Amino acid sequence: MKYKSEVSEAIHETMQDLHEAGAIGTATMRKFDKSCLTQIEPLAPADIKAIREREELTQAAFAIHLNISKNNISAWERGVKKPSGAALKLLTLVKNKGIEAIA
Missing domain, CATH: 1.10.260.40 (lambda repressor-like DNA-binding domains)
Known part of the structure; x- marks a missing residue:
């Protein structure tokens, strides 16, 4: 995956570990996925x-x-x-x- 920054990557990995441990839900994990990954917009x-x-x-x-x-x-x-x-x-x-x- 391509992250916005190294900080975003570190935060995402931590949240993924918490998700796998059952500490956060799937909906919360999806929000972190969206906020940490590079956003795609149409190009002219x-x-x-x-x-x-x-x-x-x-x-x-x-x-x-x-x-x-x-x-x-x-x-x-x-x-x-x-x-x-x-x-x-x-x-x-x-x-x-x-x-x-x-x-």
């Missing part, structure tokens, strides 16, 4: 292009890092398609932490 085509250019990657190289086709990158940057699921999560991580976060 210009944002996707800006992320790729900031990382100094071609569309082909960026696609390799995201494990998708170059055509998907092109379609996202033109607004023909929108990233979702795992691809959107990876894009968000690269946006927040740089390509090293997924390399």
Whole structure:
């Protein structure tokens, strides 16, 4: 899992241990999951292009890092398609932490 910060990771691990011990319930654990993990928001085509250019990657190289086709990158940057699921999560991580976060 990718956490917002090292502090979030430590807090989440502690809460997970408490959940496994029965000290906190599942609903509380879900709240901690949501608050500690990287939040995913839709990205505009210009944002996707800006992320790729900031990382100094071609569309082909960026696609390799995201494990998708170059055509998907092109379609996202033109607004023909929108990233979702795992691809959107990876894009968000690269946006927040740089390509090293997924390399």
